[in-house]
Amino acid sequence: MSTDQGRLEQFIWQVADLLRGSYSQADYRKVILPFTVLRRLECVLAPTRDAVLAEKDRLKDMGVEDMDLMLTDASGYGFYNRSGLTLKRIAVSTEQNIVATNLRTYLANFSENAREIFESYEFDNQITKLVKADLLYQVVGEFAGIDLSPETVGNHQMGYIFENLIRRFSELSNETAGEHFTPREVVELMVNLLLAPDEERLKESFLIDILDPACGTGGMLTAAEEFIKKRSPDTEVDVFGQEINPESYAISRSDLLIKGERADNIEFGNSFTQNRHGDRRFHYLLANPPFGVEWKQARDVVEREHRDLDFDGRFGAGLPRINDGSLLFLQHMVHHMRDREEEGARIAIVFNGSPLFTGGAGSGESEIRRWILEEDLLEGIVALPDQLFYNTGISTYFWILSNRKSDAHKGRVILLDARDQWAKMRKSFGNKRKQITGQQIDELTSLYVNALEEGESHPKVKVFKPSDFGYHRITVERPLKLRFEVTEETLAELESSRPLAKYEGREVLTADVKKLVGREPVWTKQEFTKVLSETLSGGLKGLPTPVRKAVWAAVSVTAPEGEVQRKKDGSPEPDPDLRDYENVPLEEDVHAYLEREVLPHVPDAWIDEDKTKVGYEIPFTRHFYEYVPPRPLEEIDAELKELEGEIQRLLGEVTE
CATH class of the missing domain: 3.40.50.150 (Vaccinia Virus protein VP39)
Known part of the structure; x- marks a missing residue:
């Protein structure tokens, strides 16, 4: 930021001192930004102001009503003002209501494309508020004294000023x-x-x-x-x-x-x-x-x-x-x-x-x-x-x-x-x-x-290559292996299960299952089905489906050496607790990856093909990561001892 620009911003910012008390800091922008734009537009139009007024009078005498195109040409820009007013002339009066009337007249005489800008600021509301706070005359006078002509402040520098003002307002309002x-x-x-x-x-x-x-x-x-x-x-x-x-x-x-x-x-x-x-x-x-x-x-x-x-x-x-x-x-x-x-x-x-x-x-x-x-x-x-x-x-x-x-x-x-x-x-x-x-x-x-x-x-x-950022997200499954037993914990789990809450035969069922507490685990589902059928008063098949499922859930215990559970088609049932996911580079065969990276550790694993997805990510930092080896322990120890000595010395100075 140049020194001149800094001074100019500070000059504009001084208007905030006038607003303090009548406006919150977050609302300073509602006054300062539209007035800065207005003063900038005014300074830009200054060299052709008289030409625009002369053209307006000429066209009026000719009875021309739609003057927009001609006045735009006269101004030399894509907009104009045909009032003859300026902020300096408006500030001649110290009566707030007169200033407000003249300022509104001034704004109304801009071309439509310029008026839309001030409508975006809801500028008319701020004029009313400034009048009530007895501040409009002072604010108009302050901006009338700021030189924002293109000769003094180029478009590039003006852009800096606007951006810095907006940034400061955003910081004030925590936006x-x-x-x-x-x-x-x-x-x-x-x-x-x-x-x-x-x-x-x-x-x-x-x-x-x-x-x-x-x-x-x-x-x-x-x-x-x-x-x-x-x-x-x-x-x-x-x-x-x-x-x-x-x-x-x-x-x-x-x-x-x-x-x-x-x-x-x-x-x-x-x-x-x-x-x-x-x-x-x-x-x-x-x-x-x-x-x-x-x-x-x-x-x-x-x-x-x-x-x-x-x-x-x-x-x-x-x-x-x-x-x-x-x-x-x-x-x-x-x-x-x-x-x-x-x-x-x-x-x-x-x-x-x-x-x-x-x-x-x-x-x-x-x-x-x-x-x-x-x-x-x-x-x-x-x-x-x-x-x-x-x-x-x-x-x-x-x-x-x-x-x-x-x-x-x-x-x-x-x-x-x-x-x-x-x-x-x-x-x-x-x-x-x-x-x-x-x-x-x-x-x-x-x-x-x-x-x-x-x-x-x-x-x-x-x-x-674009494909270098792609990968297959594979789901690696392992078989569900179970043993079957009844313990005090099993019984408590069954009693607290939701299906048993409204089951009329709840007490009989839990009493029957309790008979199996302490019995040696059974290692196949077929054998335990026989045990349950013989133990339960009404047999296993007589139980409602939700209750039967609750019983199996309670008595089933995962065990690495247990029986592999299978679906109706004979395929192994996956164990959700052992499920894992791997990201395999897109151009690599997923089965080759499984054989190389997974099967040597868990030979019974397989890929659930239906769950494989394609993903893309761009791990930028990983591609530019440079390994920095840790410092030798001897170096760290020496540094710690040096720090300990320094601490002891400082403590000694305090206690002397």
């Missing part, structure tokens, strides 16, 4: 769950990994569409557009976004207005339930969706689309657990990729570690990974350092997807370990204690691009 504002150096690296492999393609493109379905204040879209424009100035870039937070949405729209781009490309709403971009397809897609945030509110819509549309909709591959919608965002983005036949598309998305491995074989998460990998969409995953984000210290990963891989990279997935590529920050910002330097960004970009062309050309790069 940190899942919302992780992306630091600019992380955005830069992400954009590089998304676009750098296509540098030559970008130079040949006439029009490029980019989508961010969780666009926040639009920082990622801006960075992607700048990357393309820098390398191909003549290429037209259309950015599109959707955002669920009204404040961030308003800032993103205002940013496009100021840059003269189509602000209506930024849509408001939940991307899962209100897919504002419909069937539109994009060349590039990027996002930093919320981490670990449940999608319960969107459940009905998402499950209906998954069930009714399958792969004709967005969520055909599967549904993750309800408390983390990250992989729903990925499927949403894949749905919006241009088809391979129409130039194809690339995706970059930020995830935490959960989507790599959460969910076993057959789960929604595993099925989504399976689809991504079997369709050969996953190009690479880059592991980032921890403590990069402002309000979380967790480790994060870039997933890069492409449906137009080069011939050299088809059927390949790159894993790049960048966890040690960071520099310590001089001053921490929340949980952000590390940053990625410009040099490291360049090196990682080069490393990734080279890996696409050359494969494993560096120790931090590993290349796999």
